[in-house]
Amino acid sequence: MANSRFGYVRDFETHDxxxxxxxxxxxxxxxxxxxxxxxxxFAKPNDERALRLMNACAKxxxxxxxxxxxxxxxxxxxxxxxxxxxxxxFNRRSDKIATLFVSLFTANYVxxxxxxxxxxALDGKHLPYFDSRCVVYPNLTAVxxxxxxxxxxxHINNLxxxxxxxxxxxxxxxxxxxxxxxxxxVSSEKQEILFxxxxxxxxxxxxxxxxxxxxxxxxxxxxIDVIKQIDELFEEF
Ligand code: ATP
Ligand code: ATP
Ligand code: MG
Ligand code: MG
Ligand code: MG
Ligand code: MG
Numbered sequence: 745m746a747n748s749r750f751g752y753v754r755d756f757e758t759h760d761x762x763x764x765x766x767x768x769x770x771x772x773x774x775x776x777x778x779x780x781x782x783x784x785x786f787a788k789p790n791d792e793r794a795l796r797l798m799n800a801c802a803k804x805x806x807x808x809x810x811x812x813x814x815x816x817x818x819x820x821x822x823x824x825x826x827x828x829x830x831x832x833x834f835n836r837r838s839d840k841i842a843t844l845f846v847s848l849f850t851a852n853y854v855x856x857x858x859x860x861x862x863x864x865a866l867d868g869k870h871l872p873y874f875d876s877r878c879v880v881y882p883n884l885t886a887v888x889x890x891x892x893x894x895x896x897x898x899h900i901n902n903l904x905x906x907x908x909x910x911x912x913x914x915x916x917x918x919x920x921x922x923x924x925x926x927x928x929x930v931s932s933e934k935q936e937i938l939f940x941x942x943x944x945x946x947x948x949x950x951x952x953x954x955x956x957x958x959x960x961x962x963x964x965x966x967x968i969d970v971i972k973q974i975d976e977l978f979e980e981f
Contacts, residue, residue, distance in 0.1 A: 759838075760837065760839060763836075765829050766881060767827065767880065767882075768826075768831060769824055769827070770827070770842060770877070771822060771824045772822065772849055774821030774873075775873045777821035780821075781794065784861065784864060784870070788905075788909050789905035790950075793861055795952055795957065797853065797856055797857065797860040798818050798823060799965050800856050800860070801823075801856060802816045802818055802823045802825075805848050806825070806960075806961060810962075812833045813825060815959060815960055816958070816959040819894065819902075823849065824890070824891070825845060826891070827841075841878050843876065846875070849874060850873060854871070884981075888978060891974065892970060892971050892974060895956060895971055899954065899955075902949075902954055904926065906938065907926055910938060910942040910944055914941075914944075951968075
C-alpha cells in the first residue's frame with residue numbers, strides 16, 4: 745500500500761515540530777460547557793462532581809505520560825498539562841501531542857462520568873468534547889508566569905461567580921440585578937458584598953473552588969496557592 749502510485753499524497757502532510765528545549769503546555773477546554781453544564785444541571789457556580797471528574801481525567805493523563813510531565817493544573821472546564829523542556833514525546837509533534845492528550849482526556853471523561861454523576865447518564869445528543877492546543881514557553885520564568893496566569897484567572901472568576909450566584913440565590917436578585925451590583929467592583933468590594941449581603945466569608949469557601957486543582961507528576965491532587973509555591977513546584981525542573 746505504502747508504495748502505490750497514490751503514495752505521493754503523503755507529501756502534502758505537514759508537521760509542526762515544537763521548538764526544542766522549550767516547555768510545552770497543552771491546554772484543553774470543554775466545548776460549549778456553559779450549555780453542557782446547564783443540560784446536566786451542574787450546581788452553580790461550582791459543581792463539585794464535575795470538578796472532581798475533571799481532576800480524575802487529568803490524573804489519568806498525567807499518569808500515562810508522567811515521565812514527560814511536570815504537572816497539570818485545572819479549573820472549570822479546562823486543564824493545562826506542562827511538559828518538561830527536554831521531552832521528546834511524539835518527536836515534539838504539535839498535532840500528535842494536542843490530539844492524543846485531548847482524546848485520552850475525553851475518553852476518560854466519558855468512561856468515568858457514571859462514577860461522579862451516579863444518577864444521570866450521558867446522552868448522545870449532549871456529549872462532552874474538548875479543544876486542545878500546544879503552546880511553547882522559552883524559559884522557566886515564562887512557564888511559571890503561565891501557571892500563575894491560570895491561577896489568577898481561577899481566583900478572579902471564582903470570586904465573581906460566587907458573588908454573582910449568591911446574590912441571586914440568597915438575596916433573590918435577578919441575574920441582571922446581580923451583574924449591575926458587581927459591575928465595576930474590585931476584589932475587596934466583592935468580598936465585602938459577599939460578607940455583608942450574603943453572610944459569606946469568601947475565605948471559608950472550598951479550597952478547590954478558590955484555588956483550582958494541581959496534579960503533581962506523582963498523581964497527587966492539590967489545591968494550593970500556586971503563586972506562593974511557584975518556585976517549589978518547579979524546583980527539580
Ligand atoms: P467554549 O466552547 O468557547 O469554551 P464554554 O461555554 O465552554 O465555551 P468557557 O469560557 O470555557 O465557555 O466556560 C466554561 C463554562 O462551563 C463556565 O462558564 C461554566 O458556566 C461552566 N462550567 C464548567 N465547569 C463547571 C463546574 N464545575 N460547575 C459549574 N459550571 C461549570
Ligand atoms: P499508532 O499509534 O502509531 O497509530 P497503531 O498500533 O495504532 O500505532 P496503525 O498503523 O494505526 O498502528 O494500525 C492500526 C492497527 O490496529 C492495525 O494494524 C490492526 O492491527 C489494528 N486494527 C485496527 N482496526 C482494526 C479492526 N477493525 N480489526 C482488527 N484490527 C484492527
Ligand atoms: Mg473557550
Ligand atoms: Mg469551554
Ligand atoms: Mg473554559
Ligand atoms: Mg493507529
